[in-house]
Amino acid sequence: MAMNGFTFEKDAEKIVTITMDMAGPVNAMNDEFLQLMHETMEQLEKEKEDIAGVIITSGKKTFFAGGDLNKLLSFQKGEEEAIFNFIEKNKSYLRRLELLGCPVVAAVNGAALGGGCEIALACHHRVVIDDSAIRIGMPEVTLGLLPGAGGVVRTVRMVGLEKALPILMEGKKMAPGKAMSLGLVDELAADADEMMKKARAWIKDNPQAKQPWDIKGYRIPGGDANKPNIVQILQMAPGMLYQKTRGNMPAPEGILAVAAESLRVDFDTALRIESRKLTHLVLTPVAKNLITTFFFQMNALNAGGSRPRGVEKSKVSKIGVLGAGMMGQGLAYVSAMAGIEVVLKDISMAAAEKGKAYSDKLLSKAIKRGKMDAAGKQVILDRITPSVEDHDLDGCDLIIEAVFENMELKHKVIRATEPYLVQGGIYASNTSTLPITELAGASEKAENFIGLHFFSPVDKMPLVEIITGKNTSDETLARGFDFTQQIRKIPIVVNDARGFFTSRVFGTFIDEGCRMVKEGVDPVLVDAMGRQVGMPVGPLTVHDEVAQELTLKVSETNQELDQTLHGNFCAINPIMDEMSRLLVKEYKRGGRIHGGGWYDYHDNGEKEIWPRLYDLFHKPDVKLPRQDMLDRLLFRQSIESIRCYEEGVFNAVQDGNIGSIMGIGFPPYTGGVLQYINTYGVKEFASRAMVLAEKYGERFTPPTLLMEKAEKGLLFQ
Structure with missing residues (x-):
């Protein structure tokens, strides 16, 4: 039966499947969620004697998106009690879920970040589809917050303090396999059908399931605050943390404090300590700053906030990179990684080959880390063609010059290579200071000329500063914006000025x-x-x-x-x-x-x-x-x-x-x-x-x- 956003279905084997499908594009911990969880828990507790187990899954592409940041951002000083009560009410339903008295399994069919991961942790078992696009984790620290729906307390009790701190304090988003290796996921499934089969099988095999911390005699993995190696971690961690944050980021300090306290008290007391610390963090200027910029403004930017409207989306299939130095070699790598054919041109073949060798080095490191195999490496390297000949640029959708910051040299290079662009192709300069309008003076089609300012090292720095010249068309700007996103970079748009922004x-x-x-x-x-x-x-x-x-x-x-x-x-x-x-x-x-x-x-x-x-x-x-x-x-x-x-x-x-x-x-x-x-x-x-x-x-x-x-x-x- 439907429950206004949650579907409650009990089968012949008395296994209940709760499918979360809230209003809007994603499931989130907002007022609607509280009401749905209230109704769901009332129903489950009413029928618990006639329930063999519960599966929590999602009717959306993502499992669960996280907390209601608009609501958190709206809280002001003086509303501490309201914030604390909101947090406590939220996590109370998850506590009731894990104490239901029958096995509860999270069947994670999509990303489970923040509150989504915390819902999964409150279940007795977690089965996740083994899809490289799915991410598991608690990135709240990146927004100046901490996982406040039991995430800190449960993670410490599941994997121990030493393993928990990096998960919580770095806020990394992990692929399912990585999350499983760290103990946050129990099983992987090839697809949705196998996920549900494994969830049902586990329920049948574990009819008396409980959370480890609710079983008499439970001990925290790795030891509590009395164990010497844990004492040493707690003594060293504050100093190491200060070296990184200089005291400017209260969220990692809050996570460390809650994790440390949770080693000394019972589970429910630890949950209240977590709520108090999150209440404090919600009202800090740092949290409001990070939420405003890294969530709302970043989302607006990634959604094309500065991209001209009405221009059809485009993709680059072949790019020319002029200059195989630090910037050029990085440009070749990120472009090839995005599936783009690259001509890496320099004045000597030795220099061009050296530029390609940079990609070889980075890909070899990826193989050592287990993120790629030799065949995958070769596919990417085959996309990069070192060259000294202008005619190899023939058919490029985009040419980016990354030669030395000299106006005369850049003009010479632009005149020599621009004719090899495809009809309607765009030409870009990677200059960091020279005016784009002046550089475009050497172009036959100034409306197709733009600045794409990358930052070194290109493979690590996420930003691209897109600079429009006096004559740059909206279509060229849109295509430059699309290319930037195609190579998985963050675009900002600025107008032509000395030094840009x-x-x-x-x-x-x-x-x-x-x-x-x-x-x-x-x-x-x-x-x-x-x-x-x-x-x-x-x-x-x-x-x-x-x-x-x-x-x-x-x-x-x-x-x-x-x-x-x-x-x-x-x-x-x-x-x-x-x-x-x-x-x-x-x-x-x-x-x-x-x-x-x-x-x-x-x-x-x-x-x-x-x-x-x-x-x-x-x-x-x-x-x-x-x-x-x-x-x-x-x-x-x-x-x-x-x-x-x-x-x-x-x-x-x-x-x-x-x-x-x-x-x-x-x-x-x-x-x-x-x-x-x-x-x-x-x-x-x-x-x-x-x-x-x-x-x-x-x-x-x-x-x-x-x-x-x-x-x-x-x-x-």
Whole structure:
């Protein structure tokens, strides 16, 4: 019989199948779910004496999607009791399910993430279809939350603390086989029919099934809080966690705390502790930031938020990549992995072959990890053709040039290779700073020319910055967007401007670090402030990785462009350019790849600040307030981002937020450059910016758009 979204069917063998098929595209833990679970449990408990077992499955492609993030986002300070009661009511039904008194099996026919995984854990047995597209896991930590429907407590009791912590604190989404190897899944099935047969068979074989923790004498796998090795884990984990989060991400700390406490108390008390901690996390700014950006804004972006409407979806079958260096070799790999034929062209066959060898190396690593076999590797390698001949590009749907950042060189390459595109094919530049409109000047079809700015290493970095030139057509933009998604990257769309968005803003982070060094701050402290504020590495370290040599060459190119285009781009980050010139010209320190820059590098992988910096810049009497240093590093990037938004460099807040995190490493806990301002408080941010401007310079002066929003009480959204 139907129960308004859950189907309740009892067969002749008294096995009940509950098929979850809620309103909307997915099943989710919302108010409808609570009502359906209430009705379901009332029915099951009423008939339990006449039930041999229960199978929980889904009528949708996914098993269960997770919690109601709109509801969680709507909660405000002062509603702690309502949040706690909502969480407790939710998990109470799962507790009643596992205490029903008959075997309960989760028949997982699709993705079971977050709340879906927790429902499965509350069953006595889990059978999952062995489909590589299905994912199992609890990714709540990535949204600033913890699994609050019993996920933390049950995982610790199922697999033990040592195995549970990585599952919970990393939030990985696992294929069924991996989840089974970790103990979250009990059986795999080839298809839906076999899944249901295995579920029914298990019920018949285990008529008295209970959860392990509900059986007298149960002990947690690996030991409880009194076992020496568990004590050692609990002593070391906080320090190791702080090294990763710098105290900026409360969710992993909350998971660790709940997991540790659950070792010391009974099961039901542990569930309440979990509810209290989730109540706290729901109201943190970090959770609201992560949910806003990584769920709602990311979903809007992936759904084509910045893609022109009315243009038919397209796919690339053959691509030409010009330049087999770091960017080109990565482009060849990700394209071949997506099933695209690749011509990897360089000026010598040795260079082109070396570029292809990069894919060989990555695929060999995949084989070692058991993610691929030799035959699969060969199929992918066969898609990449190294070349020195332009005519090999004939028939390409897309050509991407990834040659050195020099306008004259790029123009020469574009003119030579563009004729080999298919009719209506598009040409793209991987430039990080040069104007697309200027580059398109060498094209016969400027409307088919676009910028596709990848980040290094291409195989790991998820973002692609799509840049439209003055003449780029909507169809070309749509095709560039589609290609980006075809190779499983995240696209943001920006308009043509010097440095575009990511490079322009990223430079401010390095520039601000350089300024502090020039002011006399200890360079070790400058880099430490970058890490403490949540950037992946400090500004001096990343400057060494980019290379002062490259920074100087790009600066010289931009100085020429400033004269040609009557611009003032070099005025944005002048101290970065000044310090790069000094280090390279005076002291031959061009960056890590050139032997050293701000740091000296040793063969054993260690590094230390170049001692001469203390003679050149350090002033022991300079003691900047710690908060000022932290704020300067983040405010500088956010203010430059507002200027980009104000100037129309990007048009959607989601592109700014996601681009800043995925492209330049802006701290994820902030939700991105503009969400950071929203959380700080737009008025408060503007006031603090004025203080910083008075103390440190006009680069912190609030832009007009910021002041307008502050005066009107508006957010960036």
